Amino acid sequence: MVKRYYCDFCDCSYPYSDEAFKKHRTGHHHIKQRRAHYDKFKNARERLEDEAKKSKCRRFLSGQECSFGDSCVFSHLTQAGTEALQQLALEEERQERKMQIPTAQREGLDLSVDSWLKQRKVPLTEDSDALPGPAPDPVEILAPLNTPLPPALLSLPRLPPSLAPVTPQCYLQVEFAEWG
Numbered sequence: 001m002v003k004r005y006y007c008d009f010c011d012c013s014y015p016y017s018d019e020a021f022k023k024h025r026t027g028h029h030h031i032k033q034r035r036a037h038y039d040k041f042k043n044a045r046e047r048l049e050d051e052a053k054k055s056k057c058r059r060f061l062s063g064q065e066c067s068f069g070d071s072c073v074f075s076h077l078t079q080a081g082t083e084a085l086q087q088l089a090l091e092e093e094r095q096e097r098k099m100q101i102p103t104a105q106r107e108g109l110d111l112s113v114d115s116w117l118k119q120r121k122v123p124l125t126e127d128s129d130a131l132p133g134p135a136p137d138p139v140e141i142l143a144p145l146n147t148p149l150p151p152a153l154l155s156l157p158r159l160p161p162s163l164a165p166v167t168p169q170c171y172l173q174v175e176f177a178e179w180g
């Protein structure tokens with residue numbers, strides 16, 4: 001049985017031989033299909049650059065029909081189309097810059113040690129060990145754990161216990177197994 005070669009770009013198959021493969025790969029239809037495939041992944045900036053390299057299709061831009069359609073070697077991009085694409089390019093670049101910022105910063109969360117301590121209401125002092133008065137209750141220190149739940153979890157009706165924030169009471173309810 002003769003092996004057939006399937007071309008993803010063209011969605012067709014043909015009996016395989018080195019010669020047939022070479023012929024297919026350099027064929028007009030294949031090159032066009034291949035380019036169309038990769039063009040789908042281009043961002044607005046790259047599409048603008050591609051269009052800028054072509055000369056304008058006078059026929060299309062004067063309002064007439066161009067029979068070459070999308071595969072016309074000349075640019076079909078109108079003034080309004082160019083502006084829309086520029087707008088899109090700016091938006092894409094803005095999104096990309098945004099993705100480079102760490103999540104916490106993007107969402108305006110303060111992840112500094114100071115803010116963490118403030119949440120737990122434990123004053124950061126050099127000599128907190130030497131403070132006069134009764135030693136703080138260990139449960140009191142842990143009490144305001146106050147771990148904020150990520151917004152995505154707040155919307156869940158029944159949060160699995162493993163995802164619920166830890167409270168000091170949790171520690172008090174722990175049943176310690178006997179070892180040894």
Ligand SMILES: [Zn+2]
Pocket residue numbers: 007008009010011024029030033
């Ligand atoms: Zn092909």
Ligand SMILES: [Zn+2]
Pocket residue numbers: 057059060066067068069072073074076
């Ligand atoms: Zn054209």
